[in-house]
Amino acid sequence: MKKHLLMLASVSLVLAACGGDGGNNGDNNGGNNAENNGNNGNAGGGEASGEGGELDAEVVVGEDIEGATEFTFWNFQELHSEFFEDAVNRWNEEYPDRPIQLTAETYPYDQMHNNLLLSLQSGSGAPDFADIEISQFANYLQGDVQLQPLNEHIEPVIDDFVDSRFEIYAKDGEYYGMDYHVGATMMYYNEEIMEEAGVDIDSIETWDDYVEAGQQVVENTDAVMTTVESDEHFSFWPLISQRESDYFDENGDVILDNEVNVETLQFISDLVHEHEIAQIAPGGFHHAEEYYGFMNEGGAASLMMPMWYMGRFLDYMEDLDGKMQIRPLPMWEEGGNRSAGMGGTGTVVTNQSEDPELAAEFLAFAKLTEESNIKLWEILGFDPPRHDVWESEEMQADNRFYDYFHDDIFEILTEVRDEIAEINITELTPDAQEEIHSNVMHSVLREQSQTPQEALEQAAEAVRSRVVE
Amino acid sequence: MEKTIEVNSPKKRRSRLLYSKKIAPYLFVSPFIISFLFLSLYPFISAFNMSFQRVLPGQTQYIGTANFERVFNPTFYTAVQNTTVYVIWTVIILTLVPMIFAVILNHRLMKWTNFFRASIFIPALTSVIVAGTIFRMIFGDSDSAFANQVLQLVGLEPKEWRYSAGTAMFLMVTLASWRWMGVNVLYYLAALQNVSQDLYEAADIDGANAWQKFRNVTFPAIKPIFIFLSTITTINGFRMFEESFVFFETSSPGNIGLTVVGYIYQEGIQRNDMGFGAAIGIVLLAIIFVVSVIQLYLTGAFKKDDE
Numbered sequence: 159m160k161k162h163l164l165m166l167a168s169v170s171l172v173l174a175a176c177g178g179d180g181g182n183n184g185d186n187n188g189g190n191n192a193e194n195n196g197n198n199g200n201a202g203g204g205e206a207s208g209e210g211g212e213l214d215a216e217v218v219v220g221e222d223i224e225g226a227t228e229f230t231f232w233n234f235q236e237l238h239s240e241f242f243e244d245a246v247n248r249w250n251e252e253y254p255d256r257p258i259q260l261t262a263e264t265y266p267y268d269q270m271h272n273n274l275l276l277s278l279q280s281g282s283g284a285p286d287f288a289d290i291e292i293s294q295f296a297n298y299l300q301g302d303v304q305l306q307p308l309n310e311h312i313e314p315v316i317d318d319f320v321d322s323r324f325e326i327y328a329k330d331g332e333y334y335g336m337d338y339h340v341g342a343t344m345m346y347y348n349e350e351i352m353e354e355a356g357v358d359i360d361s362i363e364t365w366d367d368y369v370e371a372g373q374q375v376v377e378n379t380d381a382v383m384t385t386v387e388s389d390e391h392f393s394f395w396p397l398i399s400q401r402e403s404d405y406f407d408e409n410g411d412v413i414l415d416n417e418v419n420v421e422t423l424q425f426i427s428d429l430v431h432e433h434e435i436a437q438i439a440p441g442g443f444h445h446a447e448e449y450y451g452f453m454n455e456g457g458a459a460s461l462m463m464p465m466w467y468m469g470r471f472l473d474y475m476e477d478l479d480g481k482m483q484i485r486p487l488p489m490w491e492e493g494g495n496r497s498a499g500m501g502g503t504g505t506v507v508t509n510q511s512e513d514p515e516l517a518a519e520f521l522a523f524a525k526l527t528e529e530s531n532i533k534l535w536e537i538l539g540f541d542p543p544r545h546d547v548w549e550s551e552e553m554q555a556d557n558r559f560y561d562y563f564h565d566d567i568f569e570i571l572t573e574v575r576d577e578i579a580e581i582n583i584t585e586l587t588p589d590a591q592e593e594i595h596s597n598v599m600h601s602v603l604r605e606q607s608q609t610p611q612e613a614l615e616q617a618a619e620a621v622r623s624r625v626v627e
Numbered sequence: 628m629e630k631t632i633e634v635n636s637p638k639k640r641r642s643r644l645l646y647s648k649k650i651a652p653y654l655f656v657s658p659f660i661i662s663f664l665f666l667s668l669y670p671f672i673s674a675f676n677m678s679f680q681r682v683l684p685g686q687t688q689y690i691g692t693a694n695f696e697r698v699f700n701p702t703f704y705t706a707v708q709n710t711t712v713y714v715i716w717t718v719i720i721l722t723l724v725p726m727i728f729a730v731i732l733n734h735r736l737m738k739w740t741n742f743f744r745a746s747i748f749i750p751a752l753t754s755v756i757v758a759g760t761i762f763r764m765i766f767g768d769s770d771s772a773f774a775n776q777v778l779q780l781v782g783l784e785p786k787e788w789r790y791s792a793g794t795a796m797f798l799m800v801t802l803a804s805w806r807w808m809g810v811n812v813l814y815y816l817a818a819l820q821n822v823s824q825d826l827y828e829a830a831d832i833d834g835a836n837a838w839q840k841f842r843n844v845t846f847p848a849i850k851p852i853f854i855f856l857s858t859i860t861t862i863n864g865f866r867m868f869e870e871s872f873v874f875f876e877t878s879s880p881g882n883i884g885l886t887v888v889g890y891i892y893q894e895g896i897q898r899n900d901m902g903f904g905a906a907i908g909i910v911l912l913a914i915i916f917v918v919s920v921i922q923l924y925l926t927g928a929f930k931k932d933d934e
Contacts, residue, residue, distance in 0.1 A: 271897050277683050279901075297899040389880065440769060442790075442880075448769060461704025471702065588898055592878055600880035604790060623700075 166217035195390035209308055215239065215264040219246040226257035227513055230285035232274060234267040235503075237469075238289055239340070241537050242530075245524035258520055267291070270324050275622040278508060285428065286511035287521065289333060292326060292502040296587045299329045306514045307332040307509035309610040311522035315544075315572070320499070322580040323543040327504040335504020336525040337541035342571055343396040343498045346471070348482045351381045351430075351459040354602050365425070368488040372435030375459045384433040384460045385449065388599045389442035391591060392463060392500065397422045399579050401490055405590040405621075406582045414590060415618035427602050429546060438603055439528055450474035464500045465541040466570070472539070479562050486574045487552075497579040535559075543570055548572050593617035678905035687774035703907065705882045706890040707914070709796070713886070714799040714864035721807055722857045728808070730816030730845065744816070748809030751881040755806065759873025762802050763789075789874055797869045799884065811856055818849040854926040861922060865915045868892065887911050 176449070184452065193446045217239040220226050231242055231484070239262035246260045253258045255606055271294045271431040277283035278298065289573045290298055299304060312324055320340050327335030353376040362368050373385030386393040398404060403418040413419070429436035437458075441448030453461065459468075471478060486496035504524060507517045524530050529543035532552045537561045547553060598617050601608040610615070722896045728747065732740050750758065765773045766788040775785035788794045826844045835843070844854075868888040875884040877897060887894075887907065895904020925931060 251662065268897075275896070275899060279682070281684075300899060301687075302685030304684050442768075448767065592893075594877040596880060596882055600788075600790075 183393040217243055217262040218259070219243045219262070220250055220257060220259040223250060223257040226259040228259045228515055229261070229264045229287060229511070229517060230334060231260055231287040231289075232269045232270055232285045233262065233264055233289040234291070235289070237538055238262075239264055240535065242287075242524060244533055244537060245530060249520055249523055249527070252523075256516065258516070271297075274508075278510075282510065282512040284508045286514075287505055287507060289503045289505050290327075292504070292583065292589045294328055295335065295504060296583055296585045298506070300332070300585055303329060303332070303334065304509050305334040306509055306511070306518055308336065308507065308518055309333050309335060311518060311526060315526050315599075318546045318579065319543050320545055320575070322578065323502065325580060326502060326583045327506075327579045329359075335387045336521060337502050337504055337543050338525075338538065339464075339466050339502070339542050340535055340545075340571075340578065341466055341499045342541055342574060343400070343462060343464045343487060343500050344570075345485050345487050346461045346463065346467070347479065347483055347485060348381075348456065348459050349483045350458060350481045351375060351379055354379050355459065357562045358426050359485060360487055363497075364492075365488045365490060366372075367500050369433055369435065372429070372433060372459075375437050379433075379459070381456055381459050382437050383458065384429070384462065385444070385458050386430060386436050386441035386455075386603060387443045388438045389595060390444070391599075393426055393593045394423060394442055394594060394599065396462060396464070396487075396500050397426065397579075399500070399581055400487055402495065402579045403580050404579075405587065406584045408582055410582065410584040410586075412586070412590070412618050412621050413531070414593075414621060417616040420610050420614055423598070423614060427606075427610060430603060431541075431606065440616070444534070445470070454478060458616060465567075466539070468559055468563065469539050472558060482563055484563055484567055485568060486570060486577075495574075495579060497574040497578050498511050498546060499578045499581065545572070545575055548575075570584060574610055586621055587623060590617070590621050593620055656711040670825070674905040674908055677902050678909050680902045680905075682901035690873065690902070694903045695910075697903060697909055698906050702882060702885070703871065703887075703890060706885045706887045709882075709884070710865055710867065710886045712796055712825075713799060713803075713860055713867060713870075716796070717803050717807075717864045718857050718860045720800065720804045721860045722810055724804070724854055725808055725811035725856075726815055726849065726853065729819055730813045730841065733816060733819040744809075744812070747812050750806045751809045753806070755802070756873055758806060759802060759869070762798065763874060766794075766798055777905055787897070788879055789882075795874070795879070795883045796885075798874055799867075802870050802873070803864075803867070807860075814852050814856060815849055818852045819845065822848045852924075858919060858922055858928075860917055861918060865918070887914075 169202045215236045219242070231297070233239060234348075241263050248259055250257045264270075270288075274284060274290070274558070275289050275297055284304075309332060313615060316324060316424070323337045323340060324333050324335075327333060327337070349359065352359050352375070355378040357369070357371040357374050358369075362371050376384045376405070395405075398419050401418050401422060403413065403416060403422070405412070406415050407413045426436075430438065439449045440446065440452040440457075443449070444461065444467070450470070452458070454477050456477075463470075463482075468484075471482060489496055506520060507514055507521055511517045526544070527551070528544065528547050531544035532550065534542040534555060535538045535553055536542060539557075542548070548571060553568055554565075594617065597620075598613045599620075602610055602613045651679075678694055679689055679691065680687055681693075731737060732743055737743075767773075767775070768787045768789065769775070770779070772784045772785075774788065778785055786800055809878045822845065827840060830840045830844055839921055865887055867886050871879070871884040871886050871889050877893060879885060888911070891904045891911070894907060895901050
C-alpha cells in the first residue's frame, strides 16, 4: 500500500508540476475552454461584450459560387457576422468575376483575442480577417506587426471619416484596422422619471445642472439619477476624454494621475457619496444582467454610455421602449466638448491571408463605402464612422432604433461631431485598463479606502513600472 | 524502435519481441513516456526557455533574468497569498469532511447509502463553469439573491459576496469543496471497504468504543488515501484557475480573486508578455515542488518500511 501510494503521489506530483509550470500552454487552454462555456459578460468593454453567453456560431456566405476565394473571419460578436454576410453578398453581385466565400466564426471575447494573438505569434492558424477590440489592439502592434497595412484604401477617403477612428489602430503611420462605429458617448435619459421629478432634460447643459437635476430626481422619485461602473471604465474614461485628458498623452507618457483625471474621479465619487444621486451599477458594470433588470424597472433616470449601447436597450430593456431620450453629455464648462469616442473594434487583415490584396480590397468595400456605412446603422444600429452619410436619406428611414428612441438621433450626433477628442492608445493601454478595472474604481467608489488622488497615483505608478527597456 | 525491428524481421520476431521480458515493459510504458515527453517535458523546457525571453512576433530576444526580477512584485504576493489561503482551506475541508462522510456512508446502520453516494458524487460530473454560473446566481449581490435571502431570514445583513476578500474566498472554497467532495468520498469508501470485518469484530471483543475503533482500525486503513488526497488537493489548489475565473473572469476587484495561475494567464496571455508569464510559472513550479516534498516528508510517505 505504502509503495503504491508513494508512486501515485510522486507521479501526480511530477504531472502536476509540469502542468502547472507549462502554464502558458496548459492553463491557457483551461482558460479558453472556460470562456467557451462561460458568459463573456465582463469581457472588457467593447461594444460586443456582455452579449449573453452564446457558444460559437458560424456563418458561411457565398458557398455556392464556384472558384470563389475562400476567406475566414473571426469575431466575438455574432451580429458582426451578419453585417459581413450582407457585405459579401453585395460584393459578389458587384464583382462577379472575383467572388468571395466567407466563413465567419464567432468566439467568446477572450478566447478569440487569445487565439488570434497566439496564432499570429506562432505564424500559423490565423484567419484572413479578425475583429480586434480597442483595448486589446495594442497587444497586436508589438514586435513585427503581423497585420496588413490598409493605408492604400484608407487614405483616399479619410476626410469623410471621423479620422480619430483610424488613429487608434495605427502605428508608425500605418493604419491596420477599420472600425464599426464612432462610439460617441451620449446621455440616455428616462423621460418618464425626469418628468416625474419635474426636470426638463433640455435644460441640462452643464454637469452642475446635471447634479441639480439629480437632486430633484432623488427627492421626487424612487429612482437615482444615474449609475456608475465600479468594475469597468465606462464612467471614467468617457469623462476624462470629454475633458481632453486620457490615460496617456500623445507621446505615450502616462498621465493617468493628472489633475483633470483626479478631479473627474472625485466628481464621480461625489455623485455617489457626496450628492448621493448616483449608485454603483448593480452587478458592477453596465453590461451586467443585474443592471439590465434594474434599469428596465426604472431604477435610474439616466445613463452615460456610447451610441452603440442603444442595442442593449432594445435587447434587454424592453419596458423602456419609447421612454428613452438621447442627448449630448452635459458640458464641463461653456463651450466644452459634449461627447467622447468610446469603445471600438477594428477589423484587420492578417499577414497570413493567402490573398491579402483582395482581402484588403473587400474589407474597404465592406467598411469604407457610403453604402456599407449606411448598413452599419441599418444592421447594427451603430453610429457609422463615415460622417458624410449621417444626413443621407437612407439613414432617416424607419427602423427599430428610431422606433425605440426618437427620430433625431443623427441630428444630435452631427451636432457633437467635432466635439469628440482623440484618445491615445499605447502598448500599455491594456495595463492601464486593468488598473482601472481591478483597483481604482473599486477602492475609490466601493471600498472608499483610497482618495481619487491616491488611487490614480498608485495606478499610474503601476503602469509606469511596466515600461520595459 | 518497434519500426526498425519490424522492417527487417517478420511476424516471428515481432511476437518474440512482445513476449521479451526486456522489451515488453518499455513497450507498455511507452504511451505514458511519449505523452509525458511531448505534453509535459517539451512545454516545460520551452516555458523554461521562454522565461528568459521577451517574446514578440519576429523580435523575440533573450533578456537574461529580467523577467524573474519582476516576478516578486506586490501583485504576485497577493496572488500567492490568495492561493495559499485557498490551499489551506481546501486541504482541510476536502480531506476531513469526505472522511467523515465516507465513514458514515460505510456504516452498516446507514440507510439509503447508494442514494447519498450518488448525490454527493454528482457535482463532480458538472463543469466548473456551469456550477460557477449557478453559484454566482445563488450568491448574487442583490437582496433577492438566494444566499442573501437566507441571511435575511436568519436576521443577518445581505452581503456583496464578490466584493470583499473574505466572502470571495468563501465562494471559491465552497465551489471547489462542493465539486470535489464526492470524488474524495469515493476514494475513502474504496479504502474502507477493504477493511476486514474481522478486525472490527476483534475490536468489539476487546471492548473498544467507536472512537477507538476509528482510530485504531479504520484510520490506519485509510491513512494512505488521506495522504494521497492532501497531496493532490495541495497541488490542485496551487494550480487553481477556474474557481476564480467563474466568479471574477479575468480581473477581480482589488485582486481578491487573483490566483498564481490567474496571474500567469493575465500576464502571459492578456498582456501579451509570455516570457514573464513563463517566469511566474517556473516560480510556481518551485513552490509546488517544495511544498509537496515537505508534505510528503511530514506525512511519512518517503519512509520505506511499513511503520
